[in-house]
Amino acid sequence: MELDYARLDPELAAALEALPPNFGRIDRGNLQQVREVMAAQRVAPPAGGSVVVDRRRLPGPDGEVPVLIYRRPAESVQSALLWIHGGGYILGTAEDERARLIAESLDCVVVSVDYRLAPEHPFPAGPEDCHAALLWMVENAAELSIDRERIAIGGASAGGGMAAGVALMNRDRSGPHLCMQLLLYPMIDNLHATPSGRYVNHPVWNRQTSFNAWEMYLDGTPGAEASPYAAASRADDLTGLPPAYICVGSEDLFRDEDIEYARRLLDADVPCELAVFPGLYHGGDVFVPQARISRRLTGSVLSALAFGLQAQPPLLNG
Numbered sequence: 001m002e003l004d005y006a007r008l009d010p011e012l013a014a015a016l017e018a019l020p021p022n023f024g025r026i027d028r029g030n031l032q033q034v035r036e037v038m039a040a041q042r043v044a045p046p047a048g049g050s051v052v053v054d055r056r057r058l059p060g061p062d063g064e065v066p067v068l069i070y071r072r073p074a075e076s077v078q079s080a081l082l083w084i085h086g087g088g089y090i091l092g093t094a095e096d097e098r099a100r101l102i103a104e105s106l107d108c109v110v111v112s113v114d115y116r117l118a119p120e121h122p123f124p125a126g127p128e129d130c131h132a133a134l135l136w137m138v139e140n141a142a143e144l145s146i147d148r149e150r151i152a153i154g155g156a157s158a159g160g161g162m163a164a165g166v167a168l169m170n171r172d173r174s175g176p177h178l179c180m181q182l183l184l185y186p187m188i189d190n191l192h193a194t195p196s197g198r199y200v201n202h203p204v205w206n207r208q209t210s211f212n213a214w215e216m217y218l219d220g221t222p223g224a225e226a227s228p229y230a231a232a233s234r235a236d237d238l239t240g241l242p243p244a245y246i247c248v249g250s251e252d253l254f255r256d257e258d259i260e261y262a263r264r265l266l267d268a269d270v271p272c273e274l275a276v277f278p279g280l281y282h283g284g285d286v287f288v289p290q291a292r293i294s295r296r297l298t299g300s301v302l303s304a305l306a307f308g309l310q311a312q313p314p315l316l317n318g
Helices: 010-016 031-041 097-105 125-139 158-172 207-218 255-267 292-309
Strands: 052-060 063-071 078-084 108-113 146-156 180-184 244-249 272-277
Touching (some): 010 292, 063 097, 063 125, 078 125, 097 108, 108 125, 158 180, 180 292, 255 272
Parallel strands (some): 078 146, 146 180, 180 244, 244 272
Antiparallel strands (some): 052 063, 063 108
8 A cells, every 4th residue: 555645744745855765765784874874964962951961881681781861950859761762673872862852841861771773682682771771770869869759761663662662571570660651653563464554655664664673673573472572562461551652643654553552551541642643754753843743742742741750841932
């Protein structure tokens, strides 16, 4: 099936014309090239602002786990967010501008994890790194001046998927209290057996690229037998999870799997807020952050996180 691009938000659709012809086609053969291109295009963070960034290396399950800690200087104990970057489980770094934005906008310490990437380090390497970072946050709460009872977990795309999996892992291991899971268009279903998953030409992140990424992350194609800690949609039991916020675009490959996960959370008596943004393709808010629909998404995310953390809501412009 082919997605009708006329359904895309006009402000976001215009940005697609600037993308390279083969953008979004990622496999084992060209992954390193894609990583190099992304590294070359990475821009320095904006100057100014009140956020201080602290680089640490934490003890992990198989060596050290690098993290970046984003925070505004504060004299009181703050809430905290364990942030997991996106990139299909195969791309990306902890230097994530959304982590900086959250720390800037809310009274919140954001710990962004540079977890190990597939295919060099397939599942469960990434989630284990992230869970180790969560345990470190709790064990060092006094030094970090964070409130152990106000720690959330979150991420975007694969980061949202990993956050959902780590929330399940943390529940099953009787881990520390999480007050919220913040899941931005999460990559949670390795099967894509939904109406939105049948389209083959989604912008930015299409069906074949997603299957390729899943194969690299899972080190194969286990199908319905995949671990729920890798693909949260495979979980049979969603009870006892932290309250959730899930957002997704109407023109995203992940749309229906994310909506279904939200429905299942509600059926399991887990409070869940769901926001579906019309005309938004996967990551469109990152490509065109000043688009009206992008600002609506950002405002929704920050307001939901402030509520989950019991923090002061941000003052939003536009």
